[in-house]
Amino acid sequence: MPSPPPERPLGTDKIDWPLRPDLAFLNHGSFGSVPAPLQKAYDGHRAVLEADPIEMVGRRCEGLLASVRSRLGHFLGADAAAVGLVTNASSGVGAVIRSIPLSPGARMVTTTHVYNAVRMAMKHRAFELGGTVEEIELPLQATHPLHLTPLLEAIGRDAPPGLVIVDHVTSPTAAVLDVATVVAACRERGVPVLVDGAHAPGMLELNLGELDADWYTGNLHKWTCTPKGCGFLYASERVRGITHPETISHNLGQGFDREFAWQGTRDLAAWLTIPDALDFWDSIGADQVREHNHALCRAGKELLEEAWGVAPIQSPGRDAMGSMAIVALPESIQGQCATPDALMVHLHDVHHVEVPVIEWKGAWHVRISAHVHNRLADYERLAGAVRASLMARREQVSSVPAPA
Amino acid sequence: MPSPPPERPLGTDKIDWPLRPDLAFLNHGSFGSVPAPLQKAYDGHRAVLEADPIEMVGRRCEGLLASVRSRLGHFLGADAAAVGLVTNASSGVGAVIRSIPLSPGARMVTTTHVYNAVRMAMKHRAFELGGTVEEIELPLQATHPLHLTPLLEAIGRDAPPGLVIVDHVTSPTAAVLDVATVVAACRERGVPVLVDGAHAPGMLELNLGELDADWYTGNLHKWTCTPKGCGFLYASERVRGITHPETISHNLGQGFDREFAWQGTRDLAAWLTIPDALDFWDSIGADQVREHNHALCRAGKELLEEAWGVAPIQSPGRDAMGSMAIVALPESIQGQCATPDALMVHLHDVHHVEVPVIEWKGAWHVRISAHVHNRLADYERLAGAVRASLMARREQVSSVPAPA
Numbered sequence: 001m002p003s004p005p006p007e008r009p010l011g012t013d014k015i016d017w018p019l020r021p022d023l024a025f026l027n028h029g030s031f032g033s034v035p036a037p038l039q040k041a042y043d044g045h046r047a048v049l050e051a052d053p054i055e056m057v058g059r060r061c062e063g064l065l066a067s068v069r070s071r072l073g074h075f076l077g078a079d080a081a082a083v084g085l086v087t088n089a090s091s092g093v094g095a096v097i098r099s100i101p102l103s104p105g106a107r108m109v110t111t112t113h114v115y116n117a118v119r120m121a122m123k124h125r126a127f128e129l130g131g132t133v134e135e136i137e138l139p140l141q142a143t144h145p146l147h148l149t150p151l152l153e154a155i156g157r158d159a160p161p162g163l164v165i166v167d168h169v170t171s172p173t174a175a176v177l178d179v180a181t182v183v184a185a186c187r188e189r190g191v192p193v194l195v196d197g198a199h200a201p202g203m204l205e206l207n208l209g210e211l212d213a214d215w216y217t218g219n220l221h222k223w224t225c226t227p228k229g230c231g232f233l234y235a236s237e238r239v240r241g242i243t244h245p246e247t248i249s250h251n252l253g254q255g256f257d258r259e260f261a262w263q264g265t266r267d268l269a270a271w272l273t274i275p276d277a278l279d280f281w282d283s284i285g286a287d288q289v290r291e292h293n294h295a296l297c298r299a300g301k302e303l304l305e306e307a308w309g310v311a312p313i314q315s316p317g318r319d320a321m322g323s324m325a326i327v328a329l330p331e332s333i334q335g336q337c338a339t340p341d342a343l344m345v346h347l348h349d350v351h352h353v354e355v356p357v358i359e360w361k362g363a364w365h366v367r368i369s370a371h372v373h374n375r376l377a378d379y380e381r382l383a384g385a386v387r388a389s390l391m392a393r394r395e396q397v398s399s400v401p402a403p404a
Numbered sequence: 405m406p407s408p409p410p411e412r413p414l415g416t417d418k419i420d421w422p423l424r425p426d427l428a429f430l431n432h433g434s435f436g437s438v439p440a441p442l443q444k445a446y447d448g449h450r451a452v453l454e455a456d457p458i459e460m461v462g463r464r465c466e467g468l469l470a471s472v473r474s475r476l477g478h479f480l481g482a483d484a485a486a487v488g489l490v491t492n493a494s495s496g497v498g499a500v501i502r503s504i505p506l507s508p509g510a511r512m513v514t515t516t517h518v519y520n521a522v523r524m525a526m527k528h529r530a531f532e533l534g535g536t537v538e539e540i541e542l543p544l545q546a547t548h549p550l551h552l553t554p555l556l557e558a559i560g561r562d563a564p565p566g567l568v569i570v571d572h573v574t575s576p577t578a579a580v581l582d583v584a585t586v587v588a589a590c591r592e593r594g595v596p597v598l599v600d601g602a603h604a605p606g607m608l609e610l611n612l613g614e615l616d617a618d619w620y621t622g623n624l625h626k627w628t629c630t631p632k633g634c635g636f637l638y639a640s641e642r643v644r645g646i647t648h649p650e651t652i653s654h655n656l657g658q659g660f661d662r663e664f665a666w667q668g669t670r671d672l673a674a675w676l677t678i679p680d681a682l683d684f685w686d687s688i689g690a691d692q693v694r695e696h697n698h699a700l701c702r703a704g705k706e707l708l709e710e711a712w713g714v715a716p717i718q719s720p721g722r723d724a725m726g727s728m729a730i731v732a733l734p735e736s737i738q739g740q741c742a743t744p745d746a747l748m749v750h751l752h753d754v755h756h757v758e759v760p761v762i763e764w765k766g767a768w769h770v771r772i773s774a775h776v777h778n779r780l781a782d783y784e785r786l787a788g789a790v791r792a793s794l795m796a797r798r799e800q801v802s803s804v805p806a807p808a
Contacts, residue, residue, distance in 0.1 A: 265633070
């Protein structure tokens with residue numbers, strides 16, 4: 001029996017989302033849209049900046065960003081001084097990979113669940129250095145502490161890695177990893193560790209000060225619904241002095257906070273909307289929103305598993321699953337559609353369901369998301385769309401790549 | 405006798421600018437504001453993206469950006485395939501500095517007029533490599549081809565530089581440099597050359613294909629008035645294969661165009677407004693706008709020189725000056741104000757004049773700009789504000805840094 005749909009947090013029914021009303025949007029995990037009150041806040045910041053551009057974007061930039069970082073630090077459980085703003089988590093990862101002094105031949109370690117863009121950034125740096133990237137194989141659902149043993153073993157080897165990157169919530173497989181254990185193992189061995197928390201803020205409760213990774217990067221344009229282009233990089237005091245943004249500018253050598261506060265002319269209004277977004281979710285109840293999204297995701301996952309007659313993959317506990325889940329597709333769907341991307345496009349274009357289709361060791365899955373605009377009917381639509389596709393003749397939709 | 409104010413291009417009077425109406429805004433060179441029709445175009449793109457986010461920002465991204473690059477290439481006199489989008493010229497410079505394979509100990513060459521953020525990026529890379537940055541001293545107005553002789557000599561030395569960076573329009577000194585001569589000298593010696601054209605698009609007519617530098621970077625949020633966060637990097641066919649964006653992502657190794665088309669989740673709407681901005685200025689007459697801005701800048705410059713009784717610095721010819729100019733401040737102003745930044749803040753806060761104050765070899769200057777929203781009265785206001793400041797008691801305004 002699928003779980004019942006959870007009660008919706010008070011006030012979330014009234015949020016005006018700009019999403020197409022005919023779309024079952026089940027990919028908030030990649031990115032969603034900006035609710036009307038936050039769009040309005042953004043427009044307000046923009047109007048203020050545009051009226052007096054040099055004063056606001058130039059001279060007052062650092063002061064304005066200091067209050068953004070203070071509010072964001074409070075949300076993340078981190079000192080404001082530890083937080084720099086970036087466009088997205090990929091840029092946070094890039095900043096770390098570029099900043100850390102790696103020796104020629106250095107070994108970087110991650111897992112097979114690494115986000116593909118991060119894999120590419122690691123490979124690129126390894127190529128420059130004549131180094132290597134080692135991807136530790138973890139099972140599909142690596143959410144039990146014991147599953148991390150191979151990774152801990154790689155961290156503990158005699159020649160320690162030059163850098164470890166581990167995901168807080170894995171992108172292709174939606175698993176919440178026990179990053180505290182990985183960070184502790186790295187800290188014990190003196191191995192630099194970056195947690196890629198791209199999907200975590202707004203999905204999991206964070207306390208970065210307590211986690212005490214060397215670096216942690218994340219996005220605010222996913223679950224906290226800021227305008228796109230809002231990411232952050234947390235740097236512990238140990239590494240703050242060596243950590244530079246990807247775009248080097250005027251403030252080089254003046255400290256982490258000043259270097260990240262000016263990365264060339266850019267849209268400051270998006271970053272200024274971060275406190276509005278955090279306050280917005282607090283006014284509704286950020287805890288209730290997270291709990292609702294988790295419970296709805298679980299209900300959606302169970303509904304799909306029952307509808308398709310597939311075995312559950314993901315443990316639905318709060319420690320192992322946030323507000324994304326992966327569900328195996330019926331095997332026979334692979335006979336109906338040329339590629340996972342073609343199925344994704346077909347579901348969007350024909351059935352008005354947006355959901356990523358992910359191949360993992362040859363098997364196809366959907367990665368569903370749940371935010372407060374979602375209803376159980378969205379997952380029912382997905383269930384029916386896949387059943388309908390199973391009965392249709394083989395689609396020959398061309399493959400279109402999509403970032404996940 | 406100052407030149408008379410030029411006739412304004414037809415239709416420019418009707419443009420609605422969001423600038424504070426009480427502000428004489430003379431720093432369009434750093435960045436200005438987005439006129440209402442382009443703000444509207446931006447809002448329109450944003451609404452379309454937010455309604456169907458994964459479809460538009462994810463799957464259709466490359467196609468949408470291909471048409472942006474095609475329109476932009478036409479504007480720049482370059483193949484669409486040669487143009488990648490970046491947040492700003494600093495990020496374009498960073499991409500080149502990171503991409504070019506420099507040997508340990510490499511010598512990078514630029515001039516003393518280099519933009520300070522670029523200086524920092526060069527120093528940072530030199531520090532990593534154990535290399536050096538050589539700044540060739542050029543006179544304050546280096547607009548005669550003969551002035552470039554020391555730079556050409558540095559390019560021609562027996563041990564050629566690993567990279568030359570030369571400004572098309574210098575930031576601190578507003579000089580238009582003869583970059584064609586510098587590029588030709590580099591090409592002849594096989595020295596990689598990047599032209600920093602941050603200030604050029606919309607100020608000068610560009611034909612990047614003909615110039616044939618290895619790289620050319622520029623901003624569109626200055627003189628073409630797009631939303632902030634719109635820059636480009638041109639890469640000649642020779643270097644396209646080795647040129648990567650600062651943020652490495654999914655498309656690494658898939659070619660220049662695909663790599664720059666996805667640099668992580670960001671505000672695509674700003675980039676989509678680039679064709680609107682170029683069409684907007686074409687509908688008015690981009691040539692007339694450039695000529696007007698040049699002529700108004702010249703008139704403003706002459707007005708200030710006469711009002712302050714200072715000798716002209718900049719040659720007002722079209723080859724040496726675009727729509728920015730520097731004018732020496734009366735020497736005695738340095739006795740009235742603690743720092744150039746303090747004077748800039750004073751002019752803004754007290755006199756509602758926005759203009760950068762620049763120190764060059766101990767002497768203070770203003771760098772004025774002219775765009776179609778400016779009137780001769782703006783320069784008169786600046787002239788009077790400085791005269792009034794000369795008569796006031798010494799101001800003790802605290803120094804505030806500002807990007808130029």
